[in-house]
Amino acid sequence: MDFSDALEIASATDPGMVRSHNEDSVxxxxxxxxxxxxxxxxxxxxxxxxSGMATTVITTELQQLLxxxxxxxxxxxxxxxxxxxxxxxxxxxxxxxxxxxxQSQPQYAGMGTTLVVVLFYDNRLAVAHIxxxxxxxxxxxxxxxxxxxxxxxxxxxxxxxxxxxxxxQSANKNLVTRALGIDPAxxxxxxxxxxxxxxxYLLCSDGLCDMVSDEDIGMVIQTLGANLTLCAHxxxxxxxxxxxxxxxxxxxxxxRQEFPAPRGIxxxxxxxxx
Amino acid sequence: xxxxxxxxxxxxxxxxxxxxxxxxxxRKPHNDIQIDNLAVSGEHAVIVTILNDSFLEDLGSTNGxxxxxxxxxxxxxxxxDVVELGKYKLKYVNEAPAGQIxxxxxxxxxxxxxxxxxxxxxxxxxxxxxxxxxxxxxSGLSSMGAPPAKSFGDTMVNQAPIAPxxxxxxxxxxxxxxxxxxxxxxxxxxxxxxxAGRELELTKPLTTLGKPGVQVAVITRRPQGFFIxxxxxxxxxxxxxxxxxxxxxxxxxxxxxxxxxxxxEFFLKS
Numbered sequence: 001m002d003f004s005d006a007l008e009i010a011s012a013t014d015p016g017m018v019r020s021h022n023e024d025s026v027x028x029x030x031x032x033x034x035x036x037x038x039x040x041x042x043x044x045x046x047x048x049x050x051s052g053m054a055t056t057v058i059t060t061e062l063q064q065l066l067x068x069x070x071x072x073x074x075x076x077x078x079x080x081x082x083x084x085x086x087x088x089x090x091x092x093x094x095x096x097x098x099x100x101x102x103q104s105q106p107q108y109a110g111m112g113t114t115l116v117v118v119l120f121y122d123n124r125l126a127v128a129h130i131x132x133x134x135x136x137x138x139x140x141x142x143x144x145x146x147x148x149x150x151x152x153x154x155x156x157x158x159x160x161x162x163x164x165x166x167x168x169q170s171a172n173k174n175l176v177t178r179a180l181g182i183d184p185a186x187x188x189x190x191x192x193x194x195x196x197x198x199x200x201y202l203l204c205s206d207g208l209c210d211m212v213s214d215e216d217i218g219m220v221i222q223t224l225g226a227n228l229t230l231c232a233h234x235x236x237x238x239x240x241x242x243x244x245x246x247x248x249x250x251x252x253x254x255x256r257q258e259f260p261a262p263r264g265i266x267x268x269x270x271x272x273x274x
Numbered sequence: 275x276x277x278x279x280x281x282x283x284x285x286x287x288x289x290x291x292x293x294x295x296x297x298x299x300x301r302k303p304h305n306d307i308q309i310d311n312l313a314v315s316g317e318h319a320v321i322v323t324i325l326n327d328s329f330l331e332d333l334g335s336t337n338g339x340x341x342x343x344x345x346x347x348x349x350x351x352x353x354x355d356v357v358e359l360g361k362y363k364l365k366y367v368n369e370a371p372a373g374q375i376x377x378x379x380x381x382x383x384x385x386x387x388x389x390x391x392x393x394x395x396x397x398x399x400x401x402x403x404x405x406x407x408x409x410x411x412x413s414g415l416s417s418m419g420a421p422p423a424k425s426f427g428d429t430m431v432n433q434a435p436i437a438p439x440x441x442x443x444x445x446x447x448x449x450x451x452x453x454x455x456x457x458x459x460x461x462x463x464x465x466x467x468x469x470a471g472r473e474l475e476l477t478k479p480l481t482t483l484g485k486p487g488v489q490v491a492v493i494t495r496r497p498q499g500f501f502i503x504x505x506x507x508x509x510x511x512x513x514x515x516x517x518x519x520x521x522x523x524x525x526x527x528x529x530x531x532x533x534x535x536x537x538x539e540f541f542l543k544s
Contacts, residue, residue: 041384112385152324161329162350169352171326179385216479223482224492226506234494238479241496 001070003033003120006259010228011035011251014236016207017244023047024205024249025113027055032066033120033259034059035251039133039205041179042102042111050098050113050181057094058117062086071121072261083119083126084190091115091128091180091188098181112179115188116147116203118253122261125195128188131176134209136202136217138225143218146193146201150178173210200225201253204235207246211239221252228252276328276351276368278307278321282361292328297321299359300333313337313360321351328366330357459543460500460525462493467536475543476500484511489534493525500525500540507534 009030015022023040025048036058040051071083078085094115102108114131127135132149148154152175156162162170180186200221208217217235224231232250239248277291290297290307299307300318309318315335322329328351332339340358341349349355357364460476462483474481476493482505484490489507493500501522504510510518512532513525525531529540 161348166350170350172324174384175325176385182385219478220480223480224505226486226490227504230492230503230505234480234492237494237496 001259001262002031003259004030006255006257007033007120008228008254008256009035009251010232011249012229012232012236013249014240014244014247016247017240019245019247021045021048022247023051024207024247025051025055026203026249026251027059028251028253029059029063032063033071034062034066034118035201035203035253036115036117037133037203037205037249037251038113038115038180039131039207039247039249040111040113042108046102046108046111047113049101049108050111053098053101054094054113054115054180057097058090058115061090061093062119065090070261071119071126081122083121083124084192087117087119087126087128087190088188091117091130092185095180095186096184099184102181110182112182114176114205115180117188118201118203120195120253120255120259123195123258124192125201126190126192128190130186130188131179132206134202134204134206136204136214138200138202138218138221139196139198141222143214143221145214146191147189149176150189151176173206195255195259197255197258199255200228202235203251203253205247205249207244207248208235208239208250210246211242211244211248225254228254276323276326276366278357279365279367280307280309281363281365292321292323295323297323299364307364309359309362311360311362314362318359319357326368327351328368335359458495458499460493460495461541461543462531463539463541465530465537465539483531483538484534491531491533493540494522498524500542502531502540509534 007030009028011026011028013022013024013026025038025040026036028035036055038051038054040047040049042050065086069082069086071081071086073082074080075082075085098111098113102111114133116127116129116133116135118135119126127146129135129147130150132151134149135146137144137146152172153167153170155177157164157167178186202217202221212235216238220234220238221231224234232252235250236248275291275293277289279289280287294306297307298305298317298320299309300316301308301310301314302316305317315333315337317333318335319330319332319339322331330339330341330346330349330351332347337360338345340346341355351366351368353366353368355366357366462474462476464470464472476495479495481493482490483493484507489509490505491502491511492505493502501524502511502513502518503522504518504520512518513523513529525540527542531538531540
């Protein structure tokens with residue numbers, strides 16, 4: 001199944017105004033309905049290596065898997081759709097690759113990356129994330145954050161220690177509690193949601209949401225939603241105009257058509273003869 | 275490091291630095307900060323310090339804890355907060371506002387492992403440290419002002435960054451208005467069409483013009499000035515008789531814009 005008619009995807013990534021390296025990495029495949037964004041960390045160029053490995057491993061592996069096994073197909077063992085399982089497996093694979101590289105090569109020691117992956121299938125989307133890279137959704141007039149950061153700040157907010165307003169002033173914005181490639185195993189947080197026609201999804205690294213307020217991000221997507229490429233560049237530009245202290249990456253996905261899984265008689269027949 | 279200054283009736287008694295993760299306050303001698311006064315409970319309050327942030331928590335004291343005159347259970351301490359326990363005052367001083375933290379360390383994402391409150395230190399200082407002072411935002415036109423018309427489509431892995439080297443300041447740019455002090459103000463006046471004569475102030479960072487589905491352009495307000503960019507529609511906007519391409523175009527005072535059959539004038543307000 002080809003999603004490129006149903007989904008419009010635009011992305012932009014920029015080192016920002018202060019950093020010399022871009023440790024963010026983005027990848028997308030409109031035909032498979034897959035978008036991946038990673039924000040690497042670690043000395044020298046290790047951050048780039050980690051985020052690059054994450055996006056490459058996850059996209060190529062998922063592309064191959066989805067050829068053979070559509071995301072909506074049902075796992076016979078659990079009775080659930082495959083989407084969640086294949087994402088979990090590939091994220092684990094990427095984690096192992098990065099962890100082993102970090103262990104075996106001293107210049108990569110301690111490298112890791114945050115991650116957000118979205119897989120569209122059957123009018124739904126499966127969202128996996130680790131760390132503080134985020135997914136937002138603009139549906140109608142409503143702009144909201146879908147993922148919840150794995151960060152010290154978020155934990156402090158959850159435990160009632162500080163309010164979201166106080167969080168904006170905190171000096172501990174940059175501490176994540178979960179990352180890909182740091183430990184031998186990592187648990188990705190995966191949720192599924194219904195997609196609806198006209199939705200615009202935004203994947204972004206913390207370089208955007210730390211520099212530009214959620215209200216401004218929502219306003220840009222609402223006003224420039226007709227031109228996603230321009231919208232992506234506008235968001236990067238606003239982060240840079242506000243100081244651009246970190247790498248900035250954004251991926252925008254618009255649902256142009258519904259994309260139900262094939263359920264006709266032909267599809268059933270094909271399924272039997274597989 | 276943050277510290278607390280203990281005083282009573284305006285007299286400074288002692289200073290305590292918040293070096294521990296938990297600093298206890300109370301009347302009993304085992305407290306880190308002992309205040310021997312009957313109005314203070316045995317175990318009155320505790321301050322939990324995580325890196326640069328400190329949190330005050332009242333431990334169910336008899337007479338309560340006030341911060342800046344307000345009774346609190348839990349409080350995220352800010353520089354110059356005054357904590358009151360009975361007649362005693364503790365002033366919280368944290369002399370490291372975000373601006374003083376070295377830019378290289380600033381917002382470098384780090385992993386916090388469960389069980390250890392110690393962030394992973396990067397193995398070695400990165401070359402970024404050499405460029406520590408932040409680039410002033412208004413140092414000229416950045417290349418982002420005119421993003422290259424790239425087509426984004428199929429798989430892109432590790433997409434090459436938009437070269438930072440090209441963001442060199444370009445103060446000689448003829449059309450960009452001189453860097454103004456304070457936020458720039460601009461407006462659009464319609465010159466033709468049904469609403470001719472009407473004025474539209476450009477107060478928002480983004481203002482869209484035109485008819486959705488037919489032709490839309492956006493005017494963005496940036497530190498360097500105002501820019502107009504084509505958003506949607508088959509026809510691109512015309513500025514001073516010249517049709518724009520896909521890139522952002524800086525607007526000068528009294529530029530004439532033609533869009534969806536309507537003429538309008540852009541001007542700067544002082």
